[in-house]
Amino acid sequence: MNIQHLDKTRGHYLLLGTAVGIGSGIVVSLFRLAIEKLSGLVGRAYHAFHSQPTWLVLWLFVSLVAALFVGFLAKSDSDIKGSGIPQVEGQLRDELSTNWFSVLWKKFVGGVISVGLGLFLGREGPSIQLGAAVAQGLGEKIKANSSDTKILLSSGASAGLAAAFNAPIAGLLFVVEEVHHNFSPLVWLTSFTSAIVANFVSLSIFGLKPVLHMGQIQSLPLHYYGLLLILGVLLGVLGRFYQVILLKMADWYHLLPIPEQFYGLVPFLLVIPIGYFWPTTLGGGNQLVVAFGEAIPPLATLLFLFALRFVFSMISYGASLPGGIFLPILSLGAIIGAIFGMISVAFFGMDLIYVKNFVIIAMAGYFAAIGKAPLTAIILVTEMVGSLQHLMPLGVVALIAYLVVDLLGGAPIYDSLLARLLQQKPVKLQSKKVVLEFPVFADSPLDGAMVRDINWPERCLLTSLTRGEQELLIHGDTIVRMGDTLHILTDNRHAGEVFRHIQQIAK
Template sequence: MLKKLHTTDQTRLYFILKGGIVGIISGVLVSIFRLTIEKMTEYVQHFYLFAQEKPLWLIFWAMLSIVVAIFIGYLIKAQPHISGSGVPQVEGLLQEEIHYRWFPVLLNKFVGGILAIGPGLFLGREGPSIQLGASVGQGLSSTYDSPKYEQKILISSGASAGLAAAFNAPIAAVLFIVEEVHHTFSPLIWLTSLVSSIIANFISLYIFGLQPVLYLGHMEDLPLKYYGLLLILGVFLGVLGRMYQKNLLNLPKWFNKLPIPSPFYGLVPLLLVIPIGFYFPNLLGGGNQIILNLEENSHSLYLLLLLFLLRYLFSMISYGSNLPGGIFLPILSLGAILGALFGVFSIEYLGLESFYLKNFIIIAMAGYFTAIGKAPLTAIILVTEMVGSINHLMPLGFVALIAYIVVDSLGGHPIYESLLDRLVSFKKIADPNEKIVIEFPVTAESILDGMPVRDFVWPEETLLVSIRRNEQDILPHGDTILRMDDTLLILTDTDHATDVRRQLRKKTLIK
């Protein structure tokens, strides 16, 4: 017993060490990435202010934008997996549905992300940061020729470190890996991700300062008498979140009608952003400055509605172009605008005190993010860490829950999972005859909990080879009883892996 405990401790110390290395490298890399984007966006805004006095300079800017779009297009053509946010690619890599070499993706994503987000497109830095961190973890595991399970742990910890450095939200970064990427709890993944996130966040704080990314100052507690308004807000955000999901997934249909190759779709947003930057330079970027200004400046309902429509439409155009950029921050900014819209309406027509507007802005960010990502815990903690206040945890949880129920009843699925399904269906990445082992968790709502192995009708083309329970591997027999928190290791081939996962999810949920 003591020997087993000693071995377990040594294993955890080993992963703490490697998680620390991943956190240091990812923290430095993502902080440079974030700093470069912020400085570049500032310079671009100054250019548009200058161009308002000398509009002829816009011709030069348009030509430069075309060159940048073509260059990014060639980067995407060389490494297709750098397109978009990068989160679906990381999930696919962990599920062994996608395979790519880490260094070309890291290099091209770093350069392409700066060139795509820096000019002021409505894209976020967090998705690319997650993929950059995951590539660091993948690279470290390749350097040490790590076994497959260790590769996945280091990739997960790198992704967590990337998100932590991008938003200074280390706890939300760990929750994102557990809730959104793996959908199950693994002590080693949690521990390694926590170490890498804390270290990466420390590096980012050293560079960017201790103030939270979306610090809005002191907030009053929202009285319970306004929870009826929060119920309406949750329903409102759930419906609009489902609309966002549908529109985002339909973007390829619209862009495929363009008479240009898909790697060069970036020409469209990089040219369309020029008139936006010329007339509204303060609206450029992922949206963090917009969130900070919503409460400071009084906006009419009409102006907020126009702002939402502009941000919504152009964020769709920006992301649908396949440029390397994320949707985290654009989603949060859209949620904040919806919160301000709802808050101003409540102030003008329902008697809400004006100083509660800030509360609705913050609460709506979490609700809208939950409705689109279907990751309520991540949304609640992410917004809490980004605004630097815990006063709103109860209303955040309430609205997130309502939004989740609404979008679930409307048939919504986690957006990154849907994007991964679409990505895998478009491409056959791996050799269809290659055998792989997929991991499937036994959760509390699964019919497998308490069931003997022989009583479950397993999908075709599968073989249950092992059960991982409490950090031990169990060789399964027909009379082996499955338990909650077990991880099933199932042998199949790459051609059936996606369908096997889908069948298992469908067949094991309690009806």
């Protein structure tokens, strides 16, 4: 009887995941297609300006109108600002509430304009938020409860990333490692289903070629692995520097004598000379990484590209425009890898054919350092490049970069962005009951503790725990074990406070 019930439950969530995957796959694929079409038009326009420079005056007017329009969109709904990933994480922690339809169309339009006109922003963050918005809309349509809504939001986020990058496994790992920080069988099942379905929709439109295909990749010989240790440390230090500067940008923008919703005027105007002189650098940077597969530029050019992309990606994201940092981070990592590879060729006698390996390895290491999600970074880069020749060096560099950032006090960038968002935007939520899910890890003080001996926060009630695939009712002398998931009943207005309190206990 229990097995039949479990099978019915899994079948139900498979159907939900399929529905979310279809909806998210269509929306995100259209979003991606619109950005590609607009980016192509913008590239041709900048090329034409060299023969007709007077048209730059008209383009200046277009950029001003675009910046003002996106600013008004963001003012009407502040939840479309930035990548959207912190907002999704806030929803899953019951710390934020959003209007899914408003986010859906405003993020779509604002993201297409911001990324399509060449700002150094990525499509993946908005894609994750768009997928979550589709899932939230489905949840409201079927009147899903709080727990099911969170499962749907997770599957929508997974589907969004899968469709944006043709990376379904990375979409699942992102939800497990970055968003939830734990493994839930139903979340896994629904999210993976939605990611596979969304990826199929995306592949049907864009084809089977990997997003960052770089041609044939040779396996890196073992005698070069010493260089990976140096690269990992370098990426960790640079990743921590990226975190610090990105989180400072909002404070620096506040010094400008213009309303916050119009900060976008700065990057929309500064991108014009960049597009005029260096049109191939525009956008998130995927075309730059693909170009490295054909030829690596000279070292001086690489240093210039890194400086340009680092500074302007900060300016672009700091203005709180609808756009992500996944692709900008990956492109910066690729440039760091190319610089390190060329230096290794010049000073350590490395063969030039292995520079591409360092481009790929550094992408994963830089993302692992900044996002503190090494498994997601490894699988994401593997799926985007379409090669399995680099898994071992990817793992080495991602691990070292992660540890270096940890030693330097860095936190996952999206957690930091969410904390800043909650400070800037106090949210008034309508009171309703919610159930928090809290995982117990191997190094947690909760492991082996009796329920009655744990200093539980106020305004919450531990109702049950999941152990394996069994849900157990608890009493005072129930012993909590590693691998358990605690189910904690509270009010959504206090959910964030309760969750953080239990986090402190668990440390």
